[in-house]
Amino acid sequence: MGYVKLVFLMLFSLLCQLAFCSSLSHLCLKDQALALLQFKHEFATDDYSTLLSWNRSIDCCSWDGVHCDKMTGQVTELNLAECGLQGKFHSNSSLFKLSNLKRLDLSGNYFSGSLISPKFDELSSLTHLDLSSSSFTGLIPAEISRLSKLHVLSIKSYYPYEPRFEPHNFELLLKNLTQLRELHLISVNISSTIPLKFSSYLTTLQLLNTQLYGILPESVFHLSNLESLDLSDNPQLTVRFPTTKWNSSASLMELDLSIVNVTGGIPESFGHLTSLRTLDIASCNLSGSIPKPLWNLTNIEKLFLGDNHLEGPISDFFRFGKLNWLSLRNNNFNGQLEFLSFNRIWTQLEFLDFSSNFLTGPIPSNVSGMQNLQSLFLSSNHLNGTIPSSIFSLPLLEQLGLSDNHFSGNIPEFKAKTLHRVSLKQNQLQGPIPKSLLNQQRLGFLLLSQNNLSGQIASTICNLTTLAVLDLGSNNLEGTIPLCLGEMSRLWVLDLSNNSLSGTINTTFSIGNQLVVIKFDGNKLEGKVPQSLINSKYLAVLDLGNNQLNDTFPIWLRALPNLKILRLRSNKFFGPIKDSLTYKFARIRIIDLSSNGFSGDLPVSLFENFEAMKINGEKSGTREYVADMHELYYTNSLVVTTKGLELELPGVLTTNIIINLSNNRFEGHIPGIIGDLIGLRTLNLSHNRLEGHIPAALHQLSVLESLDLSSNKISGEIPQQLASLTSLEVLNLSHNHLVGCIPKGKQFDTFENSSYQGNDGLRGLPLSKDCGGDEGVPKATTPVGVDEGEEGDSAIISWQAVLMGYGCGLVIGLSIIYIMLSTQYPAWFSRMDVKLEHIITTRMKRHKKRH
Incomplete structure (x- = not known):
């Protein structure tokens, strides 16, 4: 019996401990709760804010975005991303009382151009700190580099806010943060070279648009754990790729060096990057053909080589069997597009941009195999023939750009319902605007200018309630301008120029319209300028030229x-x-x-x-x-x-x-x-x-x-x-x-x-x-800018010269008169007298003008 009691007591004690520990895991320390509530009241919030759940009657460890240590009740994680916080982030914020914080995410709020507080270094246990897209600005304090336990640091900004480092503080940051795994700095003004040493644990290095300059140390390519490298939009940064195998070759999956100064072209060492999923080296001034080792990148899914001077047959790229994004825009690639009908290769393709190259021939009649295609851009090539109807049947197509080619025939009817942007301008297309195009409920951009389209503009075009740009200029459209166009609340551009539109401009431009450009020039419009245009407060361009307006x-x-x-x-x-x-x-x-x-x-x-x-x-x-x-x-x-x-x-x-x-x-x-x-x-x-x-x-x-x-x-x-x-x-x-x-x-x-x-x-x-x-050459006049003394002296000298000249002239003149009278040549003398009088009068007038 005693043994049973002993066992019972032991079990009771264990259950009590478990219950006590369990209760502790839900108890928030009072000072922690108070600090969080003080932080909440420092800001205004919207009706959807995470912080609405924060109130005294509930344990703070159960508040949205708050995580506590189950044993101590200390707040260790605070996720306030996109919480609708608005107002100044004070340098002595109560947030800094949460000394046991390990993870802090303040991204996606609006802190009104606040400075980043140096007191962040008091959160010495932080392993993750995210201050992105929260309108912080000014100097990034050197104290951030004291957070030696950081694994992830993210500061991403947007115009007009631009956090910046003082000279050498970026180097100090990388020197001290030896545990760093991820560094995300976007639109942060670093304005320095890249240091030679990094954390050996680094897996992600993102330094986009940071005003870096100088030469990128080759050691960056040899970080053995590096998975993602993004140094894009740093045109003053010079990059020289290693010519031999990179230490990061096995792990590197994302490489973005667009808009940097690449020298030496694409080396064969790229062929070792067999794990690469994304490669973006657009706008790098690359030239020549694609090196053969690049075709070894069989795992590539996103490839961006646009805005370079690369060349070669476009069909080579079908070798990449896993591609879903491919941009080769603005290069010198050539060939035809027959490979687009190879359905099994392009099934997974979502984005394709071959615009501004030297492609020829028609588009294959059957491209229906690209069932996942969302964006197709083939503008500014030498493509011809008719536009195949299969393109307009692709079920997920959102963006279609075929402008500046030689396409002819009618525009096919649209079966897709997902279209957002359609640009077919600058071709030889004819016929009416398809009715099905005017039923696209998501259409934001419709550009059909510089074709031979005919017929009238149907009033059903106003059903396109999401339309931002309507460009129908330079066609053969006739009839009147639909009255409802001025009532399209999202329309920014309305270009109907250079058609055969007639009648008066009866369009009523509603209050609150967003129009920035209105171009009705080059038509046959009559009557007056509609006074409802006064409601277009954003209007920057109004072109009504070359019509018959009478006002x-x-x-x-x-x-x-x-x-x-x-x-x-x-x-x-x-x-x-x-x-x-x-x-x-x-x-x-x-x-x-x-x-x-x-x-x-x-x-x-x-x-x-x-x-x-x-x-x-x-x-x-x-x-x-x-x-x-x-x-x-x-x-x-x-x-x-x-x-x-x-x-x-x-x-x-x-x-x-x-x-x-x-x-x-x-x-x-x-x-x-x-x-x-x-x-x-x-x-x-x-x-x-x-x-x-x-x-x-x-x-x-x-x-x-x-x-x-x-x-x-x-x-x-x-x-x-x-x-x-x-x-x-x-x-x-x-x-x-x-x-x-x-x-x-x-x-x-x-x-x-x-x-x-x-x-x-x-x-x-x-x-x-x-x-x-x-x-x-005209005689010199008084120079501009002389002072009064010089001008007076000049005038005296000038008058002295005039008097001397006229004095001499008078003596000579009287002598001539005496001679002529004595020799009895009055006619000759009369002509001479008139001429002399004219010369003297002209000189006197010029002199008066000068003085």
């Missing part, structure tokens, strides 16, 4: 805050542009009102408010485009008149600043305020009724390339100051009433007779009329 200047467009290009040329606009202090148009860079019936004076206040033209964009050193839609697969092209030519700009730089008011009925003077528009490249006021003088203030237009004031009634001399316009390539002042000497020097020495013809009072080169002075 006054739509001054209400001044309320559009982002308008940069306004083109109303070749219509029937009429009346004055009334001067007003309320003009805005502050961002206008190109305004083309040419070939209309505008009249009255040039509106001074219009020029006064062209704020964007008052900046010389050359000084910024960056190339930016107006309404750059490359991310939307659309290029904003524009036809402009400049340098006496009609030019199509395939992309409109912000520095393309143009004013064209030619071929109207404008009167009055050219306002000198135009001289304030120092960013101006082209000024065309030709074929109007302008009079007065050319403003000397135009010499301030230091980047002006084309100036056309021809066919007006402008009088006076050409300002000598215009000789300072060193960028001027084309000058046309013909058919005016200009007089005096043509300026000499710099660009004026390059202009021909045609620049000045029709001005009978002009003299000097290149005209045949002599301008006087030595060898036809």
Whole structure:
């Protein structure tokens, strides 16, 4: 009996211990819970935040994202990724009281440009730290390198936030973190070379877009445990591949060196990377053919060799039997596409990009074997024939790019329901727009421009509620513009230019629309400009040129805050542009009102408010485009008149600043305020009724390339100051009433007779009329910029010379009179007298002008 009691007591004691331990595993220490609650209250959260489960009535070890040590109750893991935290992350945050944390994930929150606190080093037990995509910025503190137990460190950023290392701190980090397995730094400004030594445990090294420079140490390729290496988007980094077998050959599965400076091409040592699944060496300036050892990479699944100068037959790539992503875009590969019908090879293919190569022939009629294909890009080749209907039957197809080829025939009906992007522009396709294409509920981009499509634009196109780009320009479409197009809430680009569309623009542009580009130019549209355009607050480009619109200047467009290009040329606009202090148009860079019936004076206040033209964009050193839609697969092209030519700009730089008011009925003077528009490249006021003088203030237009004031009634001399316009390539002042000497020097020495013809009072080169002075060169005038003393002395000397000259002339003249009278030659003397009077009068006038 005693033995039984003893056994019972032992069992009871064991059960109590187990129960006690079990209860401990669910108990959160009070100081830990308090620290977490304090941290929660430091931020605003949304309605879906993980932190909503955090409250005092529940054990903190059961809160979402919180993990505790089952024995001690200490918080050891905190997963707050994408928790909707918003606000400043304070340097003395209560989070740093959780000294036993081993894993901390703060990624995907919004900490409003907070600095990374140096107190992270107090979490000395951390093995995993993720601060990615949470809008941290500023210096990465050196204290991070004290976290010597770290296995994983991840800091990924995005514009405009850019965390950065102080000089040598990146090297210090790699030196101290000897246990590191994974290092992810994306869009972090390292701005240094890569150190020679790394943790020998490193399996993943990701240093994407980190401003690295110098030569990559070859030791990186010999890290024996390395599985993934990504150094992409570091154009100042030079990479030389090992020519012999790499130590990492057996383990390396991902290699991304796109947009780095690769020297020496692809060596044969690549053939040893038999474990490689992903290879991206796009935009590395590689040339030549693919080395044979590369075909040994039989496990390759994703291969990106685009934007290089590689060559060879495209069919070679079917050797990679496991490929699901293949990009060879923008190279020199050739051949035909018959291998795409080899169904068993391409069954697993999801992404295929052969665009911008030298491929020829048709697409095989049967490509239905590519059942998993989601993206197919074959643009900018020499492909021909009809587009096979089997492409439009691929069940998962989302993106189709066949533009800039020689495809003909009708566009087949679409059976796929998954399409997101379709680009068939710049071919010879004909017939109507397929009805099935207008039933694609996910379609975001439809680009069919520069074909021979005919028929009308069906109103059912407005059923495409997800459409962002509609480009139907340069076809043979007719009928009216569907009224509902202005009500498509997601539409950014609406391009119906260069068709045969007629009627009035009755489209109602709804409040809140997202339109950035509207191009209706080159049609047969009539009536007025719809005032509902005032609702297009994001509009940057409005092109209504080459129509039959009959309206006054739509001054209400001044309320559009982002308008940069306004083109109303070749219509029937009429009346004055009334001067007003309320003009805005502050961002206008190109305004083309040419070939209309505008009249009255040039509106001074219009020029006064062209704020964007008052900046010389050359000084910024960056190339930016107006309404750059490359991310939307659309290029904003524009036809402009400049340098006496009609030019199509395939992309409109912000520095393309143009004013064209030619071929109207404008009167009055050219306002000198135009001289304030120092960013101006082209000024065309030709074929109007302008009079007065050319403003000397135009010499301030230091980047002006084309100036056309021809066919007006402008009088006076050409300002000598215009000789300072060193960028001027084309000058046309013909058919005016200009007089005096043509300026000499710099660009004026390059202009021909045609620049000045029709001005009978002009003299000097290149005209045949002599301008006087030595060898036809005008006499020197007082230099610009002399001080008052010098100017006074010069004037005295000049007048002394004049008096001496006229004194001598008087003596000689009287002598001649005496001789002529005594010899009785009055007729000869009369002619001489008139000529002498003319010479004296002309010189006196010139002298007065100079002084």
